[in-house]
Amino acid sequence: MRLAVIPGDGIGPEVITEALKVLGEVAPSVETSTYDLGAARWHSTGELLPESVLGELRQHDAILLGAVGDPTVPSGILERGLLLRLRFELDHHVNLRPARLYPGVRGPLADTSAEIDMVVVREGTEGPYAGNGGLLRKDTEHEIATEVSVNTAFGIRRVVADAFNRAEERPRKHLTLVHKTNVLLHAGSLWSRIVEEVSLEHPDVTVAYSHVDAATIHMVTDPSRFDVIVTDNLFGDIITDLAAAVTGGIGLAASGNLDITRRNPSMFEPVHGSAPDIAGQSMADPTAAVLSVALLLDHLGQRESARRIEASVAFDLATRDQASPGSTHAIGDRLAALVSSNTRAVG
Amino acid sequence: MRLAVIPGDGIGPEVITEALKVLGEVAPSVETSTYDLGAARWHSTGELLPESVLGELRQHDAILLGAVGDPTVPSGILERGLLLRLRFELDHHVNLRPARLYPGVRGPLADTSAEIDMVVVREGTEGPYAGNGGLLRKDTEHEIATEVSVNTAFGIRRVVADAFNRAEERPRKHLTLVHKTNVLLHAGSLWSRIVEEVSLEHPDVTVAYSHVDAATIHMVTDPSRFDVIVTDNLFGDIITDLAAAVTGGIGLAASGNLDITRRNPSMFEPVHGSAPDIAGQSMADPTAAVLSVALLLDHLGQRESARRIEASVAFDLATRDQASPGSTHAIGDRLAALVSSNTRAVG
Ligand SMILES: CC(C)[C@H](C(=O)O)[C@@H](O)C(=O)O
Numbered sequence: 001m002r003l004a005v006i007p008g009d010g011i012g013p014e015v016i017t018e019a020l021k022v023l024g025e026v027a028p029s030v031e032t033s034t035y036d037l038g039a040a041r042w043h044s045t046g047e048l049l050p051e052s053v054l055g056e057l058r059q060h061d062a063i064l065l066g067a068v069g070d071p072t073v074p075s076g077i078l079e080r081g082l083l084l085r086l087r088f089e090l091d092h093h094v095n096l097r098p099a100r101l102y103p104g105v106r107g108p109l110a111d112t113s114a115e116i117d118m119v120v121v122r123e124g125t126e127g128p129y130a131g132n133g134g135l136l137r138k139d140t141e142h143e144i145a146t147e148v149s150v151n152t153a154f155g156i157r158r159v160v161a162d163a164f165n166r167a168e169e170r171p172r173k174h175l176t177l178v179h180k181t182n183v184l185l186h187a188g189s190l191w192s193r194i195v196e197e198v199s200l201e202h203p204d205v206t207v208a209y210s211h212v213d214a215a216t217i218h219m220v221t222d223p224s225r226f227d228v229i230v231t232d233n234l235f236g237d238i239i240t241d242l243a244a245a246v247t248g249g250i251g252l253a254a255s256g257n258l259d260i261t262r263r264n265p266s267m268f269e270p271v272h273g274s275a276p277d278i279a280g281q282s283m284a285d286p287t288a289a290v291l292s293v294a295l296l297l298d299h300l301g302q303r304e305s306a307r308r309i310e311a312s313v314a315f316d317l318a319t320r321d322q323a324s325p326g327s328t329h330a331i332g333d334r335l336a337a338l339v340s341s342n343t344r345a346v347g
Numbered sequence: 348m349r350l351a352v353i354p355g356d357g358i359g360p361e362v363i364t365e366a367l368k369v370l371g372e373v374a375p376s377v378e379t380s381t382y383d384l385g386a387a388r389w390h391s392t393g394e395l396l397p398e399s400v401l402g403e404l405r406q407h408d409a410i411l412l413g414a415v416g417d418p419t420v421p422s423g424i425l426e427r428g429l430l431l432r433l434r435f436e437l438d439h440h441v442n443l444r445p446a447r448l449y450p451g452v453r454g455p456l457a458d459t460s461a462e463i464d465m466v467v468v469r470e471g472t473e474g475p476y477a478g479n480g481g482l483l484r485k486d487t488e489h490e491i492a493t494e495v496s497v498n499t500a501f502g503i504r505r506v507v508a509d510a511f512n513r514a515e516e517r518p519r520k521h522l523t524l525v526h527k528t529n530v531l532l533h534a535g536s537l538w539s540r541i542v543e544e545v546s547l548e549h550p551d552v553t554v555a556y557s558h559v560d561a562a563t564i565h566m567v568t569d570p571s572r573f574d575v576i577v578t579d580n581l582f583g584d585i586i587t588d589l590a591a592a593v594t595g596g597i598g599l600a601a602s603g604n605l606d607i608t609r610r611n612p613s614m615f616e617p618v619h620g621s622a623p624d625i626a627g628q629s630m631a632d633p634t635a636a637v638l639s640v641a642l643l644l645d646h647l648g649q650r651e652s653a654r655r656i657e658a659s660v661a662f663d664l665a666t667r668d669q670a671s672p673g674s675t676h677a678i679g680d681r682l683a684a685l686v687s688s689n690t691r692a693v694g
């Protein structure tokens with residue numbers, strides 16, 4: 001396996017070190033190449049994602065990304081110029097975000113009996129993220145700003161199909177479309193019709209619909225109702241942060257940016273950002289990065305290794321001191337040791 | 348005071364009856380005219396909001412709306428043709444949504460010590476709600492749907508100014524802009540610049556910014572941080588449902604659709620929908636409708652009466668049996684009696 005690693009900014013490099021440590025236990029022969037992209041490179045060279053680097057990234061089987069972003073860089077530069085550019089250039093149409101409340105983890109909800117175990121399939125290459133829009137009469141009192149949400153049948157169908165496939169493989173076989181069809185009539189109509197069409201090929205999967213506003217209510221009052229959620233890029237951005245929060249925080253939330261066709265390498269990253277306020281202090285929880293490695297292995301067909309990492313994380317979460325789970329290194333060492341003994345036990 | 352009443356569908360008429368009962372205690376001389384709009388009218392006549400009715404509505408000092416919507420009406424018809432049409436025609440640019448955790452109310456969060464008391468100023472007449480968009484190549488595999496978010500300096504400035512004015516009047520004097528400026532660069536730039544500009548006129552008000560995805564996390568992990576939030580139409584839709592959920596549910600959430608210029612009557616409505624599943628059973632909690640009446644009185648300058656209603660609601664919430672607060676009528680009777688005795692005590 002050839003793995004491109006983008007440690008990025010802030011706590012990114014710290015959590016990536018631990019993630020690679022754990023990866024090394026299940027895949028000792030992985031070849032990694034590290035790419036220096038993010039705030040530091042932009043400051044020193046003005047570069048965000050040079051074509052040559054993009055070309056090299058394409059030669060890999062997968063990409064592991066820590067986090068990008070720094071308060072010294074104006075908002076939007078790294079997001080649009082690096083992170084979203086990677087997602088768009090590499091056609092990462094399925095932004096996969098599982099949210100599971102692991103035993104032992106206390107989320108913010110009072111009802112601790114709820115079993116929360118959902119997967120959000122967020123569209124990753126269009127919608128309001130298309131970057132279509134503009135300013136007119138800038139800096140006058142008549143200024144107008146537009147943002148165009150672009151939704152294509154092609155783009156929606158492939159993520160809806162993927163979401164149904166995932167629902168088929170899960171015990172509850174339940175899929176919820178989250179949108180705002182009563183207001184965004186055009187995009188809503190297209191999303192609804194495609195979900196209806198694709199559902200005909202999956203008679204086993206029960207289908208529900210929730211407006212995005214109502215979905216946020218359900219996330220905090222009845223999160224167990226969700227199994228697989230399929231939704232657009234912006235709604236997915238919002239509800240996956242909320243789903244992460246109710247399952248113990250973004251310190252535990254992993255994500256995969258997948259090109260399902262496998263024409264381009266998929267990219268795996270913790271949902272959390274670069275957290276510059278705690279960077280360099282070995283305070284970051286590398287668990288989300290480690291779980292992102294599990295998603296990576298799963299995507300590459302190494303299901304067994306992925307399961308071992310998940311089981312190790314589950315064990316550590318159930319037994320760790322929640323109030324002081326240890327330093328970044330300590331958690332990484334613990335997870336690596338657990339994976340190593342799991343590997344020996346199984347292998 | 349001339350009040351137009353639109354009871355609407357489902358539980359709408361039930362909660363409106365109680366809201367008017369309470370209003371009668373503080374404003375016995377109010378003249379009401381009732382307008383039959385909603386699912387039933389659409390079914391029998393095909394009409395949503397006839398011009399003549401719109402003209403009559405304009406002759407009132409305010410509008411009180413119960414809820415519109417019914418599963419027998421295709422999604423979007425009543426929303427765009429009636430509810431949003433009223434908001435747009437009557438230039439309801441400030442969609443005001445307070446969210447307060449009243450003593451005695453148990454929300455879904457484990458941390459019951461958090462004092463939650465925020466007001467969301469949601470823009471009400473533009474953004475992704477503009478209805479600008481379309482379908483191309485419908486029902487082919489090359490179909491495209493667009494939705495255009497339209498944001499004007501004029502439209503943003505007036506709600507931002509209103510939000511700062513409200514922040515000035517609150518003890519904490521804190522305002523948070525919620526947006527997604529790192530992805531929606533054009534709209535985000537305009538919103539940010541206007542907040543910065545208007546903030547210069549309010550040196551007392553501290554200003555924060557939160558991406559909408561992060562804001563949903565904060566709503567469940569640290570809701571006390573919010574005082575006044577200003578945001579666009581769609582983000583406001585989403586976060587106000589979540590804010591309502593964390594403060595005890597949409598059974599308690601009131602809203603005002605305000606034309607700050609007072610050229611058009613403002614409209615007050617509970618945030619909840621028509622809840623057809625529980626309609627006709629006297630099971631709906633009329634508290635949100637009653638609190639909407641308080642917002643109405645406040646908007647019309649009858650501050651004292653508004654405070655009396657709020658105090659009565661606060662007392663009832665602190666003392667009611669949360670598990671079985673009583674029938675719609677019983678709650679309405681209790682609130683009316685409390686307001687009446689408060690009125691006698693004060694007046
Ligand atoms: C950083 C930002 C561009 C990004 C997004 O909006 O997709 C982030 O919030 C995420 O969810 O991965």
Ligand SMILES: CC(C)[C@H](C(=O)O)[C@@H](O)C(=O)O
Pocket residue numbers: 182183213426427430431584618
């Ligand atoms: C019913 C719908 C059109 C409406 C909205 O999206 O504004 C509702 O959700 C609300 O928040 O009042």
